[in-house]
Amino acid sequence: MSSGETSARNGSRQPLVAVLSGAGISTDSGIPDYRGPNGLWRRDPEAEKLVTYEYYMSDPEIRRRSWQMRRNSPALRAQPNPAHRAVAELERSGVPVRVITQNVDGLHQLAGLPPRKVLELHGTARAVMCTRCTARSEMAEALGRVAAGEDDPPCRECGGILKSATVMFGERLDPDVLAQAMAIAQACQIFIAVGTSLQVQPAASLAGLAAEHGARLIIMNAEPTPYDDVADEVVREPIGTALPALLERLLP
Structure with missing residues (x-):
């Protein structure tokens, strides 16, 4: 268990957990x-x-x-699945959580995350x-x-x-949203990339940015990603069960 995880358990300073979510977190909700x-x-x-x-x-x-x-x-x-709900439960427990999502489905908010804690890199459908x-x-x-x-x-x-x-193909990401995402990647102690191929820039670079600034990098994806080699932990298990189990370790 990392020092950040230990601090979350013993009630002292809790780590900032950043979750970068891609399409893979929503497939259990019926979204391909x-x-x-x-x-x-x-x-x-x-x-x-x-x-x-x-x-x-x-x-x-x-x-x-x-x-x-x-x-x-x-x-x-679509409705939120156990992975979305686990992220919201972690936030409700008092652990500082910020979600940076490549998805446009709004399921993190429907699961109970305050909208101000969700950065939608690609906008909303x-x-x-x-x-x-x-x-x-x-x-x-x-x-x-x-x-x-x-x-x-x-x-x-x-x-x-x-x-x-x-954000359609051929459009730029909102620079303010991207700047906030980069700031979160630099400030967090734990960065979890879940259900994303980490191949689409500039979103993919956030994983590397977090690792460069000392965050524990956890990648949870069915297929290999370009950042697996710099990750502290790589998980290939189904997201609907693996992410709730992972986040339970971070509960205070």
Whole structure:
């Protein structure tokens, strides 16, 4: 057991635990991953166009297909699984926890984590935004318009093109969110990368940044990652059972 884990148990200064979560943490909730052996991008490379900014903005047919994809997406119907709930339970126990997620499903918040403690690197699929005036509204409202017959609903404020409030291929990450994520990686004592291939930058570099600043690096993923060699612990067990067991060791 590390010194950070010991301090969490004996009631003295508790370690800051950072959790970087990827698609693998949500597969038990019925949301398929994208880059795994059976991932969406491998099964249907054309699907990438539906979430690529250039194609989306220039082609009304791509937008119509994108709205139908959102209507049928399991992400908005999914519920948190034991892995999400274990992270929320650790936070409720009093251990300082920050989640940096590559997911857009909002399941960490649904599991009970305060939204201010979740950094969504790639945005959220639960909201839409106007590409012209940046007005935001609920995804459910936009999907209701699609269901009522609007194939490509425009912004109610200015008539601009609406898109999911996610970071599409070809868009930059929010620099403020990324800066906060980097600060957390540098400050934490324990950094757990769970369900992520650690291949997509700049998110993947957070694992290395945490290790460079002295954090205990734990990687939990079904497939090897580029950062396994610098990790203190690598876990290949199913996330739904392995993450709750790991986090139980950190409970005060």
